[in-house]
Amino acid sequence: MVEIRLTNSRTRRKEVFTPIDASDVRMYVCGPTVYDRAHLGNARPVVVFDMLFRLLRHVYGPDHVRYVRNFTDVDDKINAAAQARKAAGAGGSLEELIRARTEETIGWYHADMAALGALPPTAEPRATDFIGQMIAMIGILIERGHAYAAEGHVLFRVRSYRDYGALSGRSVDDMIAGARVEVAPFKEDPMDFVLWKPSDASLPGWDSPWGRGRPGWHIECSAMSHELLGDSFDIHGGGIDLQFPHHENEIAQSCCAHPEGGFARVWMHNEMLLVEGKKMSKSLGNFFTVRDLLDRGVPGEVIRFVFLSTHYGKPMDWTEKKQLEASKAIRKMAGMLGMRGTEFLTGLEEGKPLNSVVDALADDMNTHGALHALDRSTLQLAYRELDLIDIIPDIYASQRLLGFDLKGHPEAWARAIQHDETMGIVRSRAPSTKPELLVDLEVRMVQLRAEATSSKNFSAVDALKAALTAAGVEVRMSKAGVELLPGPGFDPSKLEALK
RNA sequence: GGCGGGUUGGCGGAGAGGUUACGCAGCGGAUUGCAAAUCCGUGAAGACCGGUUCGAUUCCGGUACCCGCCUCCA
Numbered sequence: 373m374v375e376i377r378l379t380n381s382r383t384r385r386k387e388v389f390t391p392i393d394a395s396d397v398r399m400y401v402c403g404p405t406v407y408d409r410a411h412l413g414n415a416r417p418v419v420v421f422d423m424l425f426r427l428l429r430h431v432y433g434p435d436h437v438r439y440v441r442n443f444t445d446v447d448d449k450i451n452a453a454a455q456a457r458k459a460a461g462a463g464g465s466l467e468e469l470i471r472a473r474t475e476e477t478i479g480w481y482h483a484d485m486a487a488l489g490a491l492p493p494t495a496e497p498r499a500t501d502f503i504g505q506m507i508a509m510i511g512i513l514i515e516r517g518h519a520y521a522a523e524g525h526v527l528f529r530v531r532s533y534r535d536y537g538a539l540s541g542r543s544v545d546d547m548i549a550g551a552r553v554e555v556a557p558f559k560e561d562p563m564d565f566v567l568w569k570p571s572d573a574s575l576p577g578w579d580s581p582w583g584r585g586r587p588g589w590h591i592e593c594s595a596m597s598h599e600l601l602g603d604s605f606d607i608h609g610g611g612i613d614l615q616f617p618h619h620e621n622e623i624a625q626s627c628c629a630h631p632e633g634g635f636a637r638v639w640m641h642n643e644m645l646l647v648e649g650k651k652m653s654k655s656l657g658n659f660f661t662v663r664d665l666l667d668r669g670v671p672g673e674v675i676r677f678v679f680l681s682t683h684y685g686k687p688m689d690w691t692e693k694k695q696l697e698a699s700k701a702i703r704k705m706a707g708m709l710g711m712r713g714t715e716f717l718t719g720l721e722e723g724k725p726l727n728s729v730v731d732a733l734a735d736d737m738n739t740h741g742a743l744h745a746l747d748r749s750t751l752q753l754a755y756r757e758l759d760l761i762d763i764i765p766d767i768y769a770s771q772r773l774l775g776f777d778l779k780g781h782p783e784a785w786a787r788a789i790q791h792d793e794t795m796g797i798v799r800s801r802a803p804s805t806k807p808e809l810l811v812d813l814e815v816r817m818v819q820l821r822a823e824a825t826s827s828k829n830f831s832a833v834d835a836l837k838a839a840l841t842a843a844g845v846e847v848r849m850s851k852a853g854v855e856l857l858p859g860p861g862f863d864p865s866k867l868e869a870l871k
Numbered sequence: 872g873g874c875g876g877g878u879u880g881g882c883g884g885a886g887a888g889g890u891u892a893c894g895c896a897g898c899g900g901a902u903u904g905c906a907a908a909u910c911c912g913u914g915a916a917g918a919c920c921g922g923u924u925c926g927a928u929u930c931c932g933g934u935a936c937c938c939g940c941c942u943c944c945a
Binding site for chain 1: 873874875876877882883884885886892893894895896902903904905906907908909937938939940941942943944945
């Protein structure tokens with residue numbers, strides 16, 4: 373069994389991971405509030421914990437890992453968006469407008485995250501489906517003296533939980549001293565946080581012992597993780613920005629409501645995403661969504677590669693340059709799959725992931741190390757050229773473990789065809805994800821080139837080549853033929869004129 | 872103000888107390904109608920100041936600078 377080591381935010385140390393039950397490894401990750409398209413920052417924890425999910429599945433077996441990631445579909449931003457739509461004359465009740473918006477957002481989220489190669493979690497609970505459990509948990513907290521009702525609100529009594537602040541290394545007194553927020557008059561203590569708040573008629577609400585209202589933000593994760601994963605589970609993940617107050621509050625709620633359980637044993641936090649060295653924000657104009665990138669022609673696997681090239685515990689800077697480097701690296705990775713020709717590539721099946729890759733991942737998810745282990749130059753040092761060809765199925769399996777499936781990548785086929793040509797094998801046009809238009813243009817280019825070779829006038833060939841290059845197409849000409857590949861800046865619209 | 876993280880070659884970015892990380896870019900070569908891609912080769916580092924050590928970029932302390940969190944946020 374591979375020994376996995378993970379940095380536990382709670383102890384601030386790298387520890388050997390031992391699941392509570394190896395036949396049922398359980399992980400909970402805080403998911404998105406579904407009011408709008410996921411921005412690039414939202415995608416980082418998705419890829420990070422997808423990688424952990426894949427590693428756990430590899431080590432413990434796909435049927436022995438449960439990964440829960442919630443959807444927060446009750447939230448004031450969602451309410452505000454729905455109220456704005458209603459004010460703008462949209463039909464339907466507020467509840468219907470909210471439901472429509474959250475449904476739509478969840479659909480986008482699924483599509484965008486799938487494009488990044490993220491597996492669907494085992495369960496994706498929606499907060500609104502667990503209001504009953506939240507009310508029950510709040511009831512227990514009041515019973516045990518950890519919460520109190522005041523003016524239609526229910527508040528958690530922070531002073532009743534000794535370890536409050538332990539996760540994020542803060543003391544309640546320090547925080548009060550440095551507090552910048554206005555304190556609601558009905559709070560016993562400035563740090564007490566809301567479990568339940570009242571809703572007026574213009575807001576969605578549920579009946580509760582404390583009147584019609586809606587849950588505070590933190591209680592949903594406590595209620596859902598308890599309902600789906602139990603009193604104690606293995607890993608709780610999320611962005612470092614959630615460490616305080618969200619995760620601190622979750623721990624307080626869960627541990628006070630279910631003191632018999634240990635709640636999450638390992639806490640993992642991914643660091644933030646920056647864009648060109650700055651935090652992504654609308655005011656700086658460097659804010660963009662995953663969909664924006666995909667629509668701009670940046671493939672999902674390139675985004676994934678950039679994410680995986682930085683350790684999850686370090687801030688990751690998204691830059692144009694990294695994006696270009698990643699697309700080159702992806703091409704090289706894909707190219708290796710074609711080293712043995714088209715016939716082999718067509719029938720390529722997954723072998724067993726390389727130990728060097730698994731070991732890197734098992735070492736606190738050193739994804740950069742895993743990618744490095746898959747570099748051709750690294751592999752060439754570890755294996756002789758002939759052996760390298762033998763382990764293509766293992767290389768493929770390793771890539772798949774990292775969430776990349778490059779079997780259909782144009783570069784894999786280009787390499788395979790090149791191999792066939794060198795070996796004198798008749799080329800067979802195999803399925804790749806290359807756009808049809810490029811295949812047609814290849815044929816035309818071959819004809820023009822044949823004419824040019826006899827006439828010694830290459831101007832027509834050069835003109836076509838220039839147009840293709842301008843559209844971001846990579847033009848490769850060899851004695852045997854022409855290969856057109858979409859490059860990093862490929863823009864299909866610029867090819868329309870060449871039809 | 873409190874808490875946390877960082878500072879490595881032109882750029883990105885690792886591991887390891889003493890041996891070349893690696894990639895990209897650059898440069899030289901092979902190849903090409905010209906290119907592209909590919910292949911071969913190649914130079915370049917460890918913020919600053921102290922300490923521990925036979926030896927530190929790697930451990931310890933301090934300084935400077937950068938970033939994040941403390942308020943919705945992944």
